[in-house]
Amino acid sequence: MADLWQVTLVSPPYETWTYGLPSHFPPLSPGQRVIIPFGKSHRAGVVVGPAEAAPRGVEIKNMIWPLELSPLLDQDFVDMAVNLASRQMVHVGRILEIALPRGLRTAAVTFKVDRHMTERNLPATMRPPDIVRVKDRDRAALVDLWLEGRMRVRINAKKEAEERYVSLESDPPWAVRPNAKRQLRLLEHLMENGPQSLYSLRHTLGDWAPDVAVKLEGAGVVRLGELTADHMAEIDGAGQNGADDPGCEFALTDEQRTALDEMTETLESGGGAHLVHGVTGSGKTVLYMEMARLLLEQGRSVLFLAPEVALACQLYRTVARRFPHFRTIFYHGYQSPKKREASFRELAGGEDPVLVVGTRSAVFLPLPNLGMVVMDEEHDESFKQEDRLAYHAKEVAWFRTGRSKGLLLLGSATPDVKTFQAASAGRIRVSTLKERVGDARLPDVELVNIAELGSSKQLLSDRVREAVRETVKAGEQVIVMLNRRGYAPLMYCLDCGETVRCPDCEVGMTYHKGRERLVCHYCGRTYSYPLTCRKCGGVNFIPMGEGTERLEEALTDLLPEDAKVLRLDRDATRRQERLEEILGAFGRGEAQVLVGTQMISKGHHFPGVTLVVVADGDLGLNLPDYRSSERTFQLLVQVAGRAGRGEHPGRVLIQTRNPDHPIWKEILGGDYQGFFDREASRRNMFRYPPFSHMALVRISFPADYDNGPAALSLMGEVLREQGRALGISVLGPAPAPLSMLRGRKRFNCLLKSDDWGKVRGLYAAMARANPDPRKVRTGLDLDPLSTL
DNA sequence: AGCACGCCGACT
DNA sequence: GTCGGCGTGCTC
Numbered sequence: 001m002a003d004l005w006q007v008t009l010v011s012p013p014y015e016t017w018t019y020g021l022p023s024h025f026p027p028l029s030p031g032q033r034v035i036i037p038f039g040k041s042h043r044a045g046v047v048v049g050p051a052e053a054a055p056r057g058v059e060i061k062n063m064i065w066p067l068e069l070s071p072l073l074d075q076d077f078v079d080m081a082v083n084l085a086s087r088q089m090v091h092v093g094r095i096l097e098i099a100l101p102r103g104l105r106t107a108a109v110t111f112k113v114d115r116h117m118t119e120r121n122l123p124a125t126m127r128p129p130d131i132v133r134v135k136d137r138d139r140a141a142l143v144d145l146w147l148e149g150r151m152r153v154r155i156n157a158k159k160e161a162e163e164r165y166v167s168l169e170s171d172p173p174w175a176v177r178p179n180a181k182r183q184l185r186l187l188e189h190l191m192e193n194g195p196q197s198l199y200s201l202r203h204t205l206g207d208w209a210p211d212v213a214v215k216l217e218g219a220g221v222v223r224l225g226e227l228t229a230d231h232m233a234e235i236d237g238a239g240q241n242g243a244d245d246p247g248c249e250f251a252l253t254d255e256q257r258t259a260l261d262e263m264t265e266t267l268e269s270g271g272g273a274h275l276v277h278g279v280t281g282s283g284k285t286v287l288y289m290e291m292a293r294l295l296l297e298q299g300r301s302v303l304f305l306a307p308e309v310a311l312a313c314q315l316y317r318t319v320a321r322r323f324p325h326f327r328t329i330f331y332h333g334y335q336s337p338k339k340r341e342a343s344f345r346e347l348a349g350g351e352d353p354v355l356v357v358g359t360r361s362a363v364f365l366p367l368p369n370l371g372m373v374v375m376d377e378e379h380d381e382s383f384k385q386e387d388r389l390a391y392h393a394k395e396v397a398w399f400r401t402g403r404s405k406g407l408l409l410l411g412s413a414t415p416d417v418k419t420f421q422a423a424s425a426g427r428i429r430v431s432t433l434k435e436r437v438g439d440a441r442l443p444d445v446e447l448v449n450i451a452e453l454g455s456s457k458q459l460l461s462d463r464v465r466e467a468v469r470e471t472v473k474a475g476e477q478v479i480v481m482l483n484r485r486g487y488a489p490l491m492y493c494l495d496c497g498e499t500v501r502c503p504d505c506e507v508g509m510t511y512h513k514g515r516e517r518l519v520c521h522y523c524g525r526t527y528s529y530p531l532t533c534r535k536c537g538g539v540n541f542i543p544m545g546e547g548t549e550r551l552e553e554a555l556t557d558l559l560p561e562d563a564k565v566l567r568l569d570r571d572a573t574r575r576q577e578r579l580e581e582i583l584g585a586f587g588r589g590e591a592q593v594l595v596g597t598q599m600i601s602k603g604h605h606f607p608g609v610t611l612v613v614v615a616d617g618d619l620g621l622n623l624p625d626y627r628s629s630e631r632t633f634q635l636l637v638q639v640a641g642r643a644g645r646g647e648h649p650g651r652v653l654i655q656t657r658n659p660d661h662p663i664w665k666e667i668l669g670g671d672y673q674g675f676f677d678r679e680a681s682r683r684n685m686f687r688y689p690p691f692s693h694m695a696l697v698r699i700s701f702p703a704d705y706d707n708g709p710a711a712l713s714l715m716g717e718v719l720r721e722q723g724r725a726l727g728i729s730v731l732g733p734a735p736a737p738l739s740m741l742r743g744r745k746r747f748n749c750l751l752k753s754d755d756w757g758k759v760r761g762l763y764a765a766m767a768r769a770n771p772d773p774r775k776v777r778t779g780l781d782l783d784p785l786s787t788l
Numbered sequence: 789a790g791c792a793c794g795c796c797g798a799c800t
Numbered sequence: 801g802t803c804g805g806c807g808t809g810c811t812c
Contacts, residue, residue: 007812011789017812039811041790051812058812107789774809 003027004051004060007036009043010105014093018051020062024143028066031073035064035107035128042128044107046096047071048078064128065111067153069146072104072348076403077366083399084391089760089767089780094389099364102199103341108156113145127156166213167195167223174221182212187221191515192524194570198224252290256283259431260290263409266429267294267372271401273408275378275423277415278433279442279670280641284411285315286437288374289322291409296326296353300371300406304357305393307380308602309334315376316357323355331358331365360385363393363400370404373397378410378419379634381785390781413672414634417627417683418690418783420676443612443643443650445668451657458554459546464613464653465558472563472592476648477608480551480595481639482615485569486510487550488543491518495538500527505738511543512571513550522738551615552595559592568596601639610650612643617654621661625786626688629663633675636667687752689783695759696787697749697766698779699733703740711776712747718769719749722762728753737788744777750787 005028008016019036021028028034032047042064054060081095088095097105111126122138123130134142145151168190176183186209190196201209217224252260259276266274278284292302304319306312309332316330327350329343347354348366356365360383363373375383375394383393394410401408410419410428423430436442450461459482460468471478490508491500500509502520509518511529518527532539543550552567559565566582573579586594589608594600620632636654644650656664666675684691699715701708716733723730732749739746753759763780770776 004812009789009811013789013811015812019812036812038789039791041811043789043811055812060812 004054005063006048006051007034007045007063008048008091008093008096009036009038009045010093010096010100011043014091014097016048016092018054018058018060019045020060022062022139024140025066026147029071030075030078031071033067033072033104035067035109037061037064037128037132042107044105046073046078046093048082048092064131065146067109069149072345073366076400080396080399080403084396087395087756087760088389088391088782089763090389095391098361098385098389098391101340101344102337103155104344106155110154110156112152112154113142114150164224165195165197166190166201166217169221169223175219176216176221182208183216183221186212186216188526189524190222192519192570194573252286253283253435253437255433255435256287259287259433262429262431263287263291263407264294267291267407271405271407273398273401273410273422273428275415275419275428275430276409276411276433277420277423277430277672278411278413279436280413281436281438282413282433283437284376284433285318288376288409288411289318291372291374291407292319292323292355295371295407296323296355298371299353300369300404301353301367302355302371303362303365303367303373303397304355305362305373305375305383305397306357306359307377307382309359311376311602312357312359319355319357326355327352328355328357329365331356331362333359333361360393363396370400370406372407372409373401374409374411376411379412379414379416381631384785386781386785390779390784392783414637415672417630417676417679420672421680421690424676424680441644441649442670443640443652445640445652445654447617447659447664447668448653448655449657449659450655451659453657459551459615459655460554460558460613461655464615464655467611467651467653468555468558468593468613471611472559474610476610477586477589477591477606478593478611478613479600479606479609479639479642480555480593480613480615481598481600482546482548482551482595483598483619483635484510484545484547484616485549485571485597486519486521486547487513488545488547490544491541492544493533493536493538494540494542496533496536498533498535499544500531500534500541505740507737510547511541514571523740546615548595548597555593555595563593564591565593565595566591568594568600570597570599572596573599598635598639601635601642604642606642607647609643610648612639612650612652614639614652614654617656617664618658621658621663623788625788626683626686627786629675629679633663633667637670640667693753693756693759694783694787695751695753695763696781696784697733697751697763698736698746698781699749699776700736700744700746700778701776703745705775707772708745708776711771714771715766715769715776715778716749718766719751719762722765723751726753726758726762728758728762756782 003021004018005021006016007019028047030047030049034045034047035042036045044067081092081099085092085095107128111131113124115124122134174187186205189205198210198213201213213222213224216222263274266272276284276287288304295302304315306315312332320328329347331340331343344365351368353369354367356362356367375397378394385391397408422428448461448463453461468478488511491511500518501507502509502523502525505520505522507520507522509520509527512519516529518529530539548567548569552565555565566586568582572582583604585591587606614636617636620628620635640652643652662678663675683689699712701711712733719730729752730749733747736746736748751759751762767778770778
């Protein structure tokens with residue numbers, strides 16, 4: 001028998017199976033990609049190691065062909081995947097699926113061989129099934145050709161077609177038949193979620209989606225293709241008007257010099273995590289660059305991670321300008337798969353130190369001799385992937401820098417409470433920057449009590465209205481943030497007092513006036529408006545509460561005729577070019593007021609803005625989630641930073657109904673330490689993270705699966721009983737916020753423990769008790785961002 | 789994820 | 801009578 005290898009499938013069912021290596025091939029190495037026969041078809045897999053013996057009762061098949069001459073991934077990369085998989089309690093293949101760009105996971109490839117092989121009646125191009133049919137005597141020659149590098153692999157063009165993005169070409173109402181349910185479904189989906197690749201559409205909506213998209217393209221309603229130049233400009237250019245690399249032109253301050261010494265010390269004492277806690281504008285970027293220079297001199301690579309594309313782009317420009325003679329690579333999820341694949345291959349094949357800047361997914365890139373990972377704005381929630389498989393880039397970066405004795409540099413003005421706790425407890429080192437570089441000044445932040453406004457129709461107080469009017473009159477600009485899109489979050493039926501709720505999610509549906517629809521912000525379900533009340537058949541609804549759309553209307557009424565108000569939220573930027581249009585117009589001063597959701601809080605830099613209004617500062621505070629204060633603190637400190645970035649001093653007004661809440665003093669004074677102390681003691685008292693280990697267990701089954709509820713209660717019982725024995729507190733199972741998704745009923749269970757190992761043990765016990773794993777799916781989210 | 793098997797509706 | 805829709809099951 002040929003020698004046996006363990007091969008991990010990088011697509012469902014993600015399992016690791018045993019395959020034989022055909023004769024004539026030299027031994028394989030872990031990290032080598034191969035094409036394997038799988039059932040009636042073939043798949044791509046990754047060799048994770050040699051197999052000791054064949055499993056009993058199965059007939060071992062031979063692999064078809066390797067996908068590259070030398071392993072794409074090294075042992076460290078495989079170890080990382082294995083380690084992460086065991087921590088997340090998933091198959092290794094699921095980690096590899098996330099880590100590899102799509103082109104490196106597909107088995108839809110064609111092998112092209114040098115022409116002279118055709119003399120042996122072999123075709124010049126072969127697909128995997130053709131290779132299986134090659135006669136033994138030709139096979140040896142083919143292997144020789146492969147080893148000489150005269151047989152190449154090319155990804156099939158048909159697969160690439162699935163990578164095209166679908167985006168809306170026109171606004172609703174669309175020119176489609178009103179009973180074309182699938183077409184409307186797809187259009188609404190694009191409306192809610194922005195441009196999507198055909199691949200992800202097929203995944204979220206169903207196999208019909210690509211065909212429907214092509215049909216809609218024919219009708220001219222959607223666009224199909226690469227992301228447009230407009231969209232890339234929007235992504236790449238969003239930071240262009242920003243004051244990037246603050247402080248680069250200054251000599252290092254004493255504070256910065258001290259921080260630099262401290263970071264160097266951490267690096268030289270064997271690496272590990274190091275927090276740079278510095279107020280906005282204190283020159284953290286300069287420190288990143290200085291450390292990067294140090295590492296490059298040692299011949300080590302550096303990875304920079306930013307929470308979103310626009311910020312990553314800004315950082316990339318700084319890096320490229322600072323190190324013009326080094327190889328720099330930019331990597332993010334909106335790039336074409338071709339580009340991502342090329343970057344991945346280039347890195348995997350290289351040995352020289354390289355600088356990479358990217359977003360979350362870049363944490364998996366195979367950097368040669370990794371010396372440092374920088375995570376800018378480390379508190380940002382985008383570093384954690386929540387859908388599909390829950391992983392945090394910080395965890396991956398921690399593992400990788402740990403392996404290579406590198407430095408994990410975490411930078412933020414408002415660090416993650418968990419990170420700061422680790423720093424306070426002395427588990428990671430911290431450098432603090434208290435001063436701003438140059439003579440930039442933090443804006444004045446004031447509270448506006450709106451408690452007495454009650455439920456009257458106006459959300460904006462007289463004081464804020466006056467301030468907005470005055471600012472506009474003075475020729476300056478205003479940003480108003482309301483973290484709630486739509487016109488009104490609730491619609492009341494005047495006849496029976498019922499509110500319109502989503503039948504799947506049971507939450508109130510938000511009225512979107514411009515779209516003439518009611519939208520569920522959880523699942524995206526929409527009803528057209530006007531509509532009739534489900535309970536009493538009435539047709540008279542009144543909108544309650546306020547969203548950005550209504551606020552835009554109110555501000556337009558407030559200001560003189562010639563003043564212009566723009567709105568920036570997910571609805572307004574649904575069509576690709578819109579974001580750039582809006583930001584551009586506001587930046588050029590064509591409008592005086594910009595209303596928006598938290599989208600406006602990040603990265604953009606408008607020198608003309610002297611007033612920032614937070615319309616509802618309490619919005620995030622009252623959520624029943626243990627991280628809501630932290631989120632509010634971080635968001636409001638960020639938003640406040642939008643004011644007074646030009647010559648004129650800035651002013652921030654925050655409206656609240658609870659002016660006595662202690663968080664305001666901390667936000668007004670930019671007092672992170674004060675906030676942290678209070679928050680830490682509260683979390684300690686209630687055993688919330690970081691003083692406990694929290695995990696979310698997700699359980700789902702098809703809505704029409706009769707045994708589902710019984711299976712759920714059985715598994716819930718196992719969790720509670722065995723949880724009690726392990727000292728783990730168990731909450732639930734309770735219906736998830738999105739209780740129905742794609743025909744599946746979803747439930748959550750919250751675990752609180754003193755140990756991750758126990759959590760994994762309990763989850764494993766529950767999974768064993770699953771009566772039908774095919775129907776009842778489970779997932780584990782360690783340290784969830786939200787417990788909702 | 790693919791691909792086959794298998795069971796019910798609209799057509800040559 | 802068949803063609804073909806997608807539910808279900810399996811893959812070293």
